[in-house]
Amino acid sequence: MTTLRKMVAVELKLxxxxxxxxxxxxxLPLITLFVLGGVxxxxxxxxxxAGAGAMDFYTPAYIGLVLASIGVVSLPAHLAxxxxxxxxxxxxxxxxxxxxxxxxxxxxxxxxALVSGVVLVACAMLLYDVNPPQSxxxxxxxxxxxxxxxxxIGVMLGSLIPTARAAQAAGMLFWFxxxxxxxxxxxxxxxxxxxxxxxxxxxxxxxVGLLQGPxxxxxxxxxxxxxxxxxxxxxxxxxxxxxxWE
Amino acid sequence: xxxxxxxxxxxxxxxxxxxxxxxxxxxxEGEIFGVLGPNGAGKxxxxxxxxxxxxxxxxxxxxxxxxxQTQGRELRGxxxxxxxxxxxxxxxxVWEALDLFASLTPGAADWRLLLEQWGLAGKRKASFAxxxxxxxxxxxxxxxxxxxxxxxxxxxxxxxxxxxxxRVAWELVEAIRARGTTxxxxxxxxxxxxxxxxxxxxxxRGRVVAxxxxxxxxxxxxxxxxxxxxxxxxxxDFLYRVPGVEAVTRRGERVEVAGTxxxxxxxxxxxxxxxxxxxxxxxxxxxLEEVFLRLTSRSPGEEVV
Numbered sequence: 078m079t080t081l082r083k084m085v086a087v088e089l090k091l092x093x094x095x096x097x098x099x100x101x102x103x104x105l106p107l108i109t110l111f112v113l114g115g116v117x118x119x120x121x122x123x124x125x126x127a128g129a130g131a132m133d134f135y136t137p138a139y140i141g142l143v144l145a146s147i148g149v150v151s152l153p154a155h156l157a158x159x160x161x162x163x164x165x166x167x168x169x170x171x172x173x174x175x176x177x178x179x180x181x182x183x184x185x186x187x188x189x190a191l192v193s194g195v196v197l198v199a200c201a202m203l204l205y206d207v208n209p210p211q212s213x214x215x216x217x218x219x220x221x222x223x224x225x226x227x228x229x230i231g232v233m234l235g236s237l238i239p240t241a242r243a244a245q246a247a248g249m250l251f252w253f254x255x256x257x258x259x260x261x262x263x264x265x266x267x268x269x270x271x272x273x274x275x276x277x278x279x280x281x282x283x284x285v286g287l288l289q290g291p292x293x294x295x296x297x298x299x300x301x302x303x304x305x306x307x308x309x310x311x312x313x314x315x316x317x318x319x320x321x322w323e
Numbered sequence: 324x325x326x327x328x329x330x331x332x333x334x335x336x337x338x339x340x341x342x343x344x345x346x347x348x349x350x351x352e353g354e355i356f357g358v359l360g361p362n363g364a365g366k367x368x369x370x371x372x373x374x375x376x377x378x379x380x381x382x383x384x385x386x387x388x389x390x391x392q393t394q395g396r397e398l399r400g401x402x403x404x405x406x407x408x409x410x411x412x413x414x415x416x417v418w419e420a421l422d423l424f425a426s427l428t429p430g431a432a433d434w435r436l437l438l439e440q441w442g443l444a445g446k447r448k449a450s451f452a453x454x455x456x457x458x459x460x461x462x463x464x465x466x467x468x469x470x471x472x473x474x475x476x477x478x479x480x481x482x483x484x485x486x487x488x489x490r491v492a493w494e495l496v497e498a499i500r501a502r503g504t505t506x507x508x509x510x511x512x513x514x515x516x517x518x519x520x521x522x523x524x525x526x527x528r529g530r531v532v533a534x535x536x537x538x539x540x541x542x543x544x545x546x547x548x549x550x551x552x553x554x555x556x557x558x559x560d561f562l563y564r565v566p567g568v569e570a571v572t573r574r575g576e577r578v579e580v581a582g583t584x585x586x587x588x589x590x591x592x593x594x595x596x597x598x599x600x601x602x603x604x605x606x607x608x609x610x611l612e613e614v615f616l617r618l619t620s621r622s623p624g625e626e627v628v
Contacts, residue, residue, distance in 0.1 A: 083426040087419050094414040159412065167409035169376060171424050171466070172399035 080173065084181035085188075091155075092185055097245075098151035101252075103193050105146065106139045107200060109261070114205045125264040129293050132205040136198060137216075137288035138261040141223060143193045145255045145281045147186045148227030149234065150248040156182060156235025157244040160323060169322045179316065182235075183228040190224045215291035222302060223284040226309035230280060233312040236320045260285035280308050326385075327352045327474055327505050328373065333382035335368050342368040344529030346382075350474075355496065355506040357516040357523030359611075361619055365529040366509045367407060370476045373507070374404055387473055400428045403467035403504075407479035413452035417443055417462055420451065421469060428470035437465040441495075457488040464495050468504070475499060478509040493519055513612040527619040537611050544617055545609035550580040550590050552601035561597065565589045 092098055110132075117131035126134035159165050168178055201207040210216045238244040256262050258272060259281030268276055276282050286301040328350035335343040343365040350356040358366045371377045373386055375395030384391050389398045411420050421434035438444045441461045446454065454462065460480060467475050477496065481489040496519055500506050510516055516523050517537045524534040533540055553576045562571050567584035580590055587606040594601065 079426045080423075083423045087415060087423050090419070091412050091414050162412075163406075163409040164412055166406055167411060167466075170374065170404045170406045170409060171427055172396070173427060 081177050081180055081184075084173070084177050085184045088181045088185045089188065092151070092189060095151075095155070098147075098155065101146040101150045102143060102189050103196070106143045106193065106197055109142070109256075110135070110139055110197060110201060111204075114201070119205045119207060125266055127293070130208070132201055132207045133293060134264075134289065135261065136201040136207045137210075137292040138259075138285045139197055139201075140190075140194045140220065141259065141281050141285040141288055142256060142261040143197065144190050144223050144227040144284060145259065146252055147190055148231040149251040149255070150245070151189075152182055152186060152228065152231025153234035153238055153244040153248055154241050156232060157238050158241030160235075160321065161240050163323070165322045175320060175322075179232050179320070182232055183225070186228045186231060187221075187224050190220075190227075194220065210292040211294035212291040212296070215297050216288070219287045219291055219297070219302070222305055222309070223287055226280065226284065226305045226312070229309040229312035229316065232320075233316045236316050255279050255281040258282070260289075280305070283308070325352050326350060327387055328356075328507060329383070329385045330369065330373065331383040333369060333372060333384065334380045335365075335372060335377065336380055341529055343372075343379075346524075346526065346529065346531050348524045348531060348534060350505060350507055351522075352505055353500070353503060354521040355500050355508055355519050357520035358507065358509045358526055359511065359513070359516045359520075359523050359615065360526035361511060364526045364619075366511075366526055367478055369526070370404075370478055370507060370509055371406075374398070374402065374476060400470055401473050403470060403472035403475040405463045405467050405475070405477045405480050407482065407509075409463075411451040411462075413450065415451050416448050417451070417454070418447045420462065421465060424466045425469045430471075431469050432471045434465070434469055437469060441465045455488075456484050457491050460484065460488065460492050461495065464499065468499065472504060474505045474507065476507045476509070479511070480508075481510070481512065481515060489515070513610065513615050517611040525615060525618055532618045533614070540614050541609050541611060545613040546583040547609055548582055548584075548586050549607040550582070550587050550604070551607065552578055552594070552604040554578055554594075554599055554601055556597075556599055562590060562593065565593050 113135060114132050119130035119132040121128055121130045165178065202209065234244065238247060258268065258276045259279050265276065283301045283304040286298055287305055290296050290298045326349040331347050333343050333346045346365065346369055358369060360366050368377065372379045373384055373391055375391035375398055378392060386398055387401050391398055421437060425431040425434045438447060441464060443461055443465060446458060481492045484492060493515065496506060496508060508519060520537060522536050524531045533544065555576055559571055559578060562568055562580055565586065566589060567586045568580055568582040570581040572579045580586065591604060
């Protein structure tokens with residue numbers, strides 16, 4: 078327990094000292110918010126966003142985007158880099174349990190996501206008059222489940238991808254696909270054909286669905302929750318099977 | 324003396340590749356024991372098995388009376404290690420690394436003392452990336468000692484260091500032993516093994532080809548001594564009658580006498596007897612390197628005593 082606590086403290090500091098991850102996790106979603114908020118505003122349009130205001134629609138989607146950036150960009154690059162450079166080897170030599178290494182990453186992701194999410198929501202509400210979530214109570218488990226799922230995806234990718242460079246390249250690709258198709262980019266209504274099919278193939282779509290439900294008042298989606306939980310469990314199992322120290 | 328580490332008939336293969344074929348040795352308490360061998364000889368695999376990081380295919384391993392295969396967790400608190408090709412995150416600070424590793428062992432040493440002892444107090448807040456090779460080495464040693472271990476495993480700790488930093492690292496190893504900790508030193512540098520190790524095992528192709536003290540190995544496997552001096556004397560054939568002398572060669576005034584045993588003393592005495600008193604008389608003994616090359620260039624099936 079002491080070790081996990083220290084590891085979380087150290088990892089948190091390391092995270093904040095790493096410009097790439099800070100930009101992706103904290104700054105980019107905010108920039109996206111400012112740009113798209115400036116373009117679309119928050120006046121509801123019955124043709125798009127299922128009749129919600131654009132920023133009401135996007136704010137929970139951006140929370141999902143924060144989780145995605147941690148899960149596919151920061152975490153895998155960090156974990157793969159630590160393996161590549163022999164950091165994991167050093168930890169292993171001192172018998173740091175794998176659960177502590179992976180668990181600390183997950184806890185740190187949750188904390189960063191929480192901070193980033195709160196800042197994002199505060200900015201959205203102050204700048205674009207975004208309505209507060211219809212059900213804050215349901216938003217908590219939706220956020221927790223989504224964060225855990227993306228943490229699991231992050232450690233899975235970090236376990237499967239051998240080098241930090243490969244992890245960064247793959248992470249960027251996943252992230253941009255998710256940004257444009259996962260519900261944080263163009264309104265889902267305008268996506269057609271292949272794009273619509275792809276939309277259903279990426280985890281962020283379900284995370285955004287899960288977060289938007291309580292926010293916009295359509296309630297808890299058991300389908301999205303099931304899919305997100307399923308993705309998390311599968312990613313966790315893959316990690317347990319394929320995690321490598323070196 | 325009691326053995327703190329014993330390896331009996333260790334065997335470990337990675338798929339079709341036999342990394343360790345049959346390795347046995349024992350490390351006594353308080354000594355610096357070297358595992359010396361060329362790259363790929365099975366040294367690292369051996370120490371990784373000893374630390375419970377790999378599972379041996381067969382053989383009996385004991386470290387401080389514990390079986391690394393099944394009692395790894397217990398072993399952890401009592402051994403320290405520096406693995407080759409390992410690193411810390413670039414941006415971790417020296418004190419953070421020590422604090423983190425200290426938290427792994429209940430009742431660990433006060434890492435602040437280690438900072439002082441290993442000359443890192445001034446670098447307390449420096450990031451790992453900013454440390455020089457020698458400073459990193461000192462940090463790794465401090466990390467290996469943070470749980471007050473009885474045995475430390477040091478794997479290729481001087482690889483990649485410049486000559487000055489290597490010497491500093493050697494002093495660190497001696498300082499570890501001076502505090503009563505047994506050291507298992509894995510290296511492919513002969514000079515390092517010769518200088519530091521009380522005893523060593525030479526490993527080649529997964530087998531121990533020789534074991535003993537550095538001097539004992541030299542005496543046994545490369546006993547030749549080369550005595551050199553300068554002399555203008557016309558006839559030096561009398562040197563052939565000196566016991567142990569095998570060959571006398573001369574090039575101008577420079578004379579080389581090859582032989583075994585105490586030839587330096589005997590040659591010197593004989594020269595003085597004849598009124599020849601060279602000022603540059605000296606002997607060259609074989610180093611561990613010659614022993615090593617002799618032993619490791621044999622064909623794999625050949626037995627070496």
